[in-house]
Each structure stands twice: as C-alpha cells, then as structure tokens.
Amino acid sequence: xxxxxxxxxxxxxxxxxxxxxxxxxxxxxxxxxxxxxxxxxxxxxxxxxxxxxxxxxxxxxxxxxxxxxxxxxxxxxxxxxxxxxxxxxxxxxxxxxxxxxxxxxxxxxxxxxxxxxxxxxxxxxxxxxxxxxxxxxxxxxxxxxxxxxxxxxxxxxxxxxxxxxxxxxxxxxxxxxxxxxxxxxxxxxxxxxxxxxxxxxxxxxxxxxxxxxxxxxxxxxxxxxxxx
Numbered sequence: 001x002x003x004x005x006x007x008x009x010x011x012x013x014x015x016x017x018x019x020x021x022x023x024x025x026x027x028x029x030x031x032x033x034x035x036x037x038x039x040x041x042x043x044x045x046x047x048x049x050x051x052x053x054x055x056x057x058x059x060x061x062x063x064x065x066x067x068x069x070x071x072x073x074x075x076x077x078x079x080x081x082x083x084x085x086x087x088x089x090x091x092x093x094x095x096x097x098x099x100x101x102x103x104x105x106x107x108x109x110x111x112x113x114x115x116x117x118x119x120x121x122x123x124x125x126x127x128x129x130x131x132x133x134x135x136x137x138x139x140x141x142x143x144x145x146x147x148x149x150x151x152x153x154x155x156x157x158x159x160x161x162x163x164x165x166x167x168x169x170x171x172x173x174x175x176x177x178x179x180x181x182x183x184x185x186x187x188x189x190x191x192x193x194x195x196x197x198x199x200x201x202x203x204x205x206x207x208x209x210x211x212x213x214x215x216x217x218x219x220x221x222x223x224x225x226x227x228x
Contacts, residue, residue, distance in 0.1 A: 001047035002089040005188045012077045017189040023178045024130040025190045030175040039180040044089050059091035065114035066095040127171035144184025200227045
C-alpha cells in the first residue's frame with residue numbers, strides 16, 4: 001500500500017508498463033489491473049495503519065532491510081523509488097544493493113535477500129504457468145516462500161482439471177489469494193513490449209517460435225528492408 005504504482009511507472013518506465021495489483025494479467029485469464037486496488041493499492045493512510053498494527057507505529061524499531069536489484073539503470077531506479085516510498089510513507093529505512101545479473105539470480109535462488117523486485121515471464125499463455133511451481137507449497141521455483149493451504153487446495157483441483165471453464169476459474173481464485181494475501185509478493189506492474197508495425201518495412205517472415213504471439217515477424221533483421 002506504500003507503493004504509488006502510477007508514479008513508479010511514470011518515473012521509472014516513462015509510462016511504458018501497466019500498473020497493476022494482480023499477479024496474473026487479464027490477458028492470461030486472470031484479473032484486470034485494478035482488481036485488487038482496495039486490498040493492496042496505493043493508500044498512504046492504510047499503509048501506515050497496517051505498519052502500526054504490525055507493531056511498528058511510524059516505523060519505530062522496524063529493521064533496516066536491503067532491496068536487491070540488478071545493475072541496469074531501470075533496476076536501480078526501481079529500487080531507489082521503492083526506497084523513497086518506504087521512507088516517505090512508512091518512515092522506514094532501506095538500503096539498495098545493485099549486483100550483476102548472475103549474482104542476483106543466484107541470490108534469489110538461494111533466498112539470500114530481504115526484498116527482491118523481480119517478476120515472471122510466462123512460458124506459455126495460460127494462468128497455470130503463473131502458479132505451478134511458483135506458489136504451491138514446496139514448488140521448485142517457490143523462492144517467495146508462499147505456503148497457503150487454500151492455494152494448495154485449489155492447485156490440486158486445477159492441475160489436472162479437464163473442465164477448462166472450471167479450471168480457469170480456479171486459477172482466478174488462486175490469483176486473488178496470491179495478490180490480496182501478499183503471499184510472498186506485492187505486484188506493482190506488468191511489463192509491456194511495444195512493437196512498431198509499418199507497411200513500408202518488408203522482408204519479415206513468420207517464425208515458428210512463441211514470438212508470433214507478440215511480434216509481426218521474425219528476428220532475422222538482416223533480411224528486413226524498406227519498400228521503395
């Protein structure tokens with residue numbers, strides 16, 4: 001609730017991403033970006049009240065945590081934005097540690113971090129790819145340490161459910177639990193890719209990879225050209 005997602009998107013991504021309070025995007029069968037604003041959206045008063053309820057009124061005696069980010073300018077900017085938000089809204093101190101990609105990946109896998117601005121890039125466009133192994137207890141990629149019996153029960157029902165409408169609804173329910181219970185993560189944006197399509201560009205050919213879902217042609221740029 002201390003994260004102004006709109007401001008974060010403007011400052012760090014120049015408006016290029018989509019602020020959200022949903023872990024799984026609507027395009028993959030889950031919730032609209034503002035679906036859970038009431039529960040975890042930007043709310044300074046609510047953030048202060050939650051911190052006080054947790055036993056740290058106005059940030060008193062809250063431990064100093066470190067935000068582990070990559071070494072790209074946007075990653076550092078994200079960390080610094082969050083650092084400022086936590087200080088301004090909650091009066092808590094955080095550090096920002098910037099490391100190279102390999103180090104950051106290893107630290108995440110080994111759970112050697114306090115706060116980790118990260119994310120997930122789906123392997124295929126289905127809501128299960130945002131859940132299985134990530135949020136079920138003991139999942140191979142569950143570095144978020146999310147362990148929720150309600151999520152686990154729905155995962156077991158959805159995993160091999162041949163009723164697709166029911167299955168998709170079960171994953172919607174799982175997404176709501178992940179997002180609103182902040183089970184290891186707090187969503188703040190979905191990253192967007194932007195593609196320029198121009199009729200004067202020729203030489204593109206359809207490929208057989210998953211890029212077909214998002215780009216008009218292949219990555220063989222040396223074959224591209226401009227129509228006269």
